Amino acid sequence: MNTCYGLTGGIGSGKSTVAKLLEELGARVVDTDEISHRLTAANGLALPAIQQAFGDTYLDKDGALDRAKMRALVFSDMDAKQRLQAILHPLILKQAKSDARSPTEAPYTLVVVPLLFESARYRDWLNGVIVVDCPAEQQVARTLQRSALDESMVRAIMAQQMDRASRLQHADEVILNDGSLEQLKGRVAELHKRLAER
Ligand code: ATP
Numbered sequence: 001m002n003t004c005y006g007l008t009g010g011i012g013s014g015k016s017t018v019a020k021l022l023e024e025l026g027a028r029v030v031d032t033d034e035i036s037h038r039l040t041a042a043n044g045l046a047l048p049a050i051q052q053a054f055g056d057t058y059l060d061k062d063g064a065l066d067r068a069k070m071r072a073l074v075f076s077d078m079d080a081k082q083r084l085q086a087i088l089h090p091l092i093l094k095q096a097k098s099d100a101r102s103p104t105e106a107p108y109t110l111v112v113v114p115l116l117f118e119s120a121r122y123r124d125w126l127n128g129v130i131v132v133d134c135p136a137e138q139q140v141a142r143t144l145q146r147s148a149l150d151e152s153m154v155r156a157i158m159a160q161q162m163d164r165a166s167r168l169q170h171a172d173e174v175i176l177n178d179g180s181l182e183q184l185k186g187r188v189a190e191l192h193k194r195l196a197e198r
Contacts, residue, residue, distance in 0.1 A: 002100075002103075004101075004127055005109070005110055006123075006129040007130045008129060008167070009114075010158060010161050010164065015112055017181070018188055022188060026107060027110045027192065028104045028108070030110070030112070032096050032113045035092050035095045036088060039095070042064040049087045053084075053087060054070075054080075108195050110130075129171055129173075130191070131175070133171075133174050135178060138177075
């Protein structure tokens with residue numbers, strides 16, 4: 001079976017950027033955010049269960065999940081969050097495993113999971129976990145740059161995620177993303193070489 005590494009990190013740390021760079025170097029990438037989007041698009045596999053649990057209120061006119069509306073709900077309603085996760089997480093996990101285990105010519109597969117350490121269902125079948133790390137203030141600045149969230153929301157999300165020190169403790173590999181994109185590219189290339197040679 002091909003080797004599968006998890007890739008995780010806090011909000012805005014640079015997971016997508018690192019995944020894209022590794023993909024360009026030859027890794028196969030399985031992205032659980034993308035899987036979640038597919039599952040909740042119109043006719044997605046998760047929609048019947050979401051509709052049953054939440055009614056039509058959270059579907060848009062095309063029948064896809066209204067992500068902004070649902071995000072606002074689960075941000076303030078813990079029970080709704082748990083019900084949504086109970087529907088989505090098992091489906092995402094199943095799809096990610098099946099995608100990651102399908103044959104590939106790539107030297108390894110990277111499975112991108114934002115809350116990898118928080119969910120416990122990934123560690124047992126992954127061959128190691130790479131953490132993308134940067135100081136908290138850079139997380140905030142980068143997230144504000146590219147999303148509609150305001151600073152207090154970003155900090156609230158960060159407070160719900162595992163703290164930086166614990167994440168680093170659980171890492172098998174760390175990519176420090178505290179400098180320029182050029183610096184990051186160099187570090188990613190070194191990591192790719194090591195992973196591909198294993
Ligand atoms: P999220 O958890 O929100 O999905 P993420 O961890 O996937 O975020 P990215 O989307 O890769 O993070 O990066 C967040 C933003 O910061 C993006 O706009 C990205 O282009 C930018 N960015 C990432 N790393 C750097 C860097 N080293 N220098 C400058 N900009 C960067």
